[in-house]
Amino acid sequence: AEDGYKLWLRYDKIDNPVLIEKYRQLIKGYSFKGNSPSIKVAEKELNLALNKLLDCEIQTLDNLRSNVILAGAHKNITLNLPEEISNKLKTIGDEGYIIKTFETEGKRITLITANADIGVLYGTFHFIRLLQMQSDIDNLNIVESPLIKLRLLNHWDNLDRTVERGYAGFSIWNWHLLPDYIDPRYKDYARANASIGVNGTVLTNVNANSLVLTKQYLKKAAALADVFRPYGIKVYLTARFSAPIEIGKLSTADPLNPEVRKWWKEKAKEIYELIPDFGGFLVKANSEGQPGPQNYGRSHSDGANMLAEAVEHYGGVVMWRAFVYDNNVPEDRAKQAYNEFKPLDGKFKDNVLIQVKNGPIDFQPREPFHPLFGAMPETPLMMEFQITQEYLGQGTHLVYLAPLFKECIESDTYAKGAGSTVAKVIDGSLDNHALTGIAGVSNIGNDRNWTGHLFGQSNWYAFGRLAWNHNLTSEQIAEEWIRLTFGNKNEIVEIIKNIMMPSRENTVNYMTPLGLHHIMGWDHHYGPAPWIKDKPRAEWTSVYYHRADSNGIGFDRTVNGSNAVSQYHSPVSEIFNSLEKCPEKYLLWFHHVPWDYKMKSGKTLWEELCNHYYAGVDSVRSMSKKWKQLEGKIDSELFDHVSMLMKIQEDEAVWWRNACVLYFQTFSKLPIPEGFEKPD
Ligand code: GCW
Missing domain, CATH: 3.30.379.10 (Chitobiase/beta-hexosaminidase domain 2-like)
Structure with missing residues (x-):
């Protein structure tokens, strides 16, 4: 087996x-x-x-x-x-x-x-x-040769071995037994990553625990670094901004305070004594309740530069995340990161990278590219993709993510005219940066097969291959992975490729078609819940995003609405701003559209929305049919594993479709189009 x-x-x-x-x-x-x-x-x-x-x-x-x-x-x-x-x-x-x-x-x-x-x-x-x-x-x-210099996995692994947004068991880092006990799995992890060119790993969650920076834990991290070193993989850690208070006994973590700066310098020295090739820090600051420089009236650049100064002597970097939004800021969440970071362009030290999620909200099944790409020419911007499927069916849905990654990096920012793709921003070629990076939030846990869903392996694989060479196509990478995983029989390869290639679009269809976003269940982010309202923060509700009412549906981000379109360069801004020109896949992201609006197909928005939800379910059903053709032709254990998960995916696609169609119908008051099965 x-x-x-x-x-x-x-x-x-x-x-x-x-x-x-x-x-x-x-x-x-x-x-x-x-x-x-x-x-x-x-x-x-x-x-x-x-x-x-x-x-x-x-x-x-x-x-x-x-x-x-x-x-x-x-x-x-x-x-x-x-x-x-x-x-x-x-x-x-x-x-x-x-x-x-x-x-x-x-x-x-x-x-x-x-x-x-x-x-x-x-x-x-x-x-x-x-x-x-x-x-x-x-x-x-x-x-x-690789097009991007730092190709990192980001583990959201906690010291108690739970994994934030992890769906493949517990963390593979056994902190309790480290540094003395070296699980053979660490070496296999390094082999797998080296085989696809991943050259760094952030061991710990961005919602960080200061403890990992104590001597006791640094020794454990050093033991992992020793295993990874021959494989070209550097270890990085997340730095909790308030660590000088929590483990350093200082009364402040103000980045301009000399004692605080000294503390970080000494901490860096201690780390480099144990891990001479330590990669550096990843920091989530002033985001979702995490401490940061703004607690002391300082800026993100003050914070990042303090840490950068501590590690620069050793060749370390600081990856400072741009994932910030604040309920108290009366501004469209999609605009906030740009507003915070764009004015800081040019203010960061040379060894700082700003790590930006692919889209402006949060790893949704589909988002337009983040407007910061192309907006900070003086600063190396790192891509943050999510390999773990927080919003894409988590551990149970088969969703091949290379098409999502590719869609983003091939987007044209027009920052320096046509051809200024996101890929050229992150590989440094657009603005001449030598320091470049890309990170993928890992989907790895201690499940026997590492990723829970077998096809999660393809997303880890695809991330590494694209980080090395973003010119590879999704199809090439799928074909490689299938051959390496299932063997080389062309018939089998074709069937599996036909399952993988449309799988991301299928999921967009049954979850969030036409630019809808963030309508999943509260907190766990798994199933559908477009009705969520009355939460501590407006941006944690669903109604904030879809804005359905009796007139129509969608978030108006045009010049008449939140004006998020203005954060893109021309002509992208005009295209997104125009109801006619906006690609329909982003329509409800940028526009509040009447239910009876005529779409390109000639159907009304309501009919088209229903079409997408129903097509999503149909495509999962046809995916299951394709998979059944493999019975007896591939390893039976793998066959059964995927078959059972596909049954769950099929049921849940129906769940998503019915929940969304029935809920939105309470606003549109229009019938489900003829010929569709009745949702219940
Ligand atoms: O999407 C949100 C997740 C959080 C995560 C956060 C982030 C690590 O729901 O679990 O926290 O993004 O990226 O910081």
């Missing part, structure tokens, strides 16, 4: 007898040059993979012969290499790599080389992936 523990690193024996024989001919052995920990783990990984995939003992060779893999950093390869290799190495930085087949002295060599040993590890994983996908390896010529 296959419980999914091995993720995309399964290394099952190649099931094609011709191909396996061919691979055995082409790979007679390997030779790794260098002896750093990264080279050692690369060699170990290749050994494991080859012996399993090719089902025969493949060993290291001392003397080069034909048909071997030669792997090592450029400086450790004594062979005369073709000149083009040295030229290309100059362009690929420390993490890039080259995989190249060439002949020398009559021998055929597959070279995996890089400027640094970590690049060799990444190249080794790439080579293994080629075999897993049964690709042609006769004549390889691959040059790769």
Whole structure:
């Protein structure tokens, strides 16, 4: 049985007898040059993979012969290499790599080389992936390097091992047994992340506990850092702004107070003594009740710069989150982060990144891109995506998120004219930033298969692949993941791809079509509850967002409404502002639209809304039908796991549809269109 523990690193024996024989001919052995920990783990990984995939003992060779893999950093390869290799190495930085087949002295060599040993590890994983996908390896010529520098998972893991918005069990960090007991899972976590190029991990929740910054816990974090180091993964921690009070016995955490600044500097020194390559801090401040510089009348830049100063000497960074909104500010929540941060552009130290969620509200099934992208040219902006499906069916719905990620990064901000995509903002190419980053809120827990829903693995995978290269398509990534997870039978690959590719749009349809947002259940954020009102904060209700009334539905963010459209550059602002031009997928995000408004299809808004909700349910049903075709063709344990979850998803799609259609009908007072089953 296959419980999914091995993720995309399964290394099952190649099931094609011709191909396996061919691979055995082409790979007679390997030779790794260098002896750093990264080279050692690369060699170990290749050994494991080859012996399993090719089902025969493949060993290291001392003397080069034909048909071997030669792997090592450029400086450790004594062979005369073709000149083009040295030229290309100059362009690929420390993490890039080259995989190249060439002949020398009559021998055929597959070279995996890089400027640094970590690049060799990444190249080794790439080579293994080629075999897993049964690709042609006769004549390889691959040059790769990441487009974004910091590629991080953000764990929202608490020290008591609960995980905020986690749906896959408890935290994999066993704080109680650390630092002495090293769960083998930590190494598998590092292998999986390195295989997709993730190079950093924030171990703890942004709703932070100061305790993690005490010596006792820092030693535990250091033990994890030791496991991750060979895999090129740095450890980062969340810093609670009030830590100087809570664990430092100071009376204030005012960022301009000299004692406070000294405390953070000493804390940084203590951390770097234990974790010499500590990555830095992630901070949620003055947001949802978290302490921050504004408690002392200071700005976000005062706070961020104080921490940045403490870690700069060691090469550390501060990732300061832009997820702020305040009930006491009489302003559309979607506008608040921009209003707070835009005026601070240029005021942050060089080692500060501002971490911005993909959309202006909060990880909804669909949001337009966040207006801060393109609005702060002097500041490196990091993308924060959510891999865990807080608002997308959590642990039970199959939703492949690459299309959501891609939709956002391909959006054009027009900050410097056409082609100023969000991708170019975050990869630094638009405004010439060398320090760049992207983070994904992790969906990992201690469930046997790591992510609860098996298809959650595809979202972890997709995040890493896109963080490395945002030009990959959703379809390419889906295809890779399917082949690595379910094998290479084309029929199976096609069925699963046809399930994954439309799955995000399906979910938008049965949850929040046409630009609706934040109409889920109070606090738990799971099922539908568009009726939520009377909560401590208006922005925690649903009625704040959909604004349904007898005239129509939607949040007016045009120049006549909250004017959130003005935060976008022209012509995006005019397009969003125009009822006719606004893409219908964002219609109710920007406009309050009459129920009888004629949509592009010729149907009224009410009919179209119903159409989307019903189409969402239908698509989940057809997804289940497709999945059933796999019975007996894939591992039965995996088949049953997904089948049972799909049943839940189907029931809940109906639940969402019925709840929303019936509730909105109390305002529209219009009948459910002909031909649709009756909601109850
Ligand atoms: O979406 C909200 C979540 C909170 C989360 C917060 C944030 C970590 O409901 O659970 O807190 O976003 O991103 O800070």
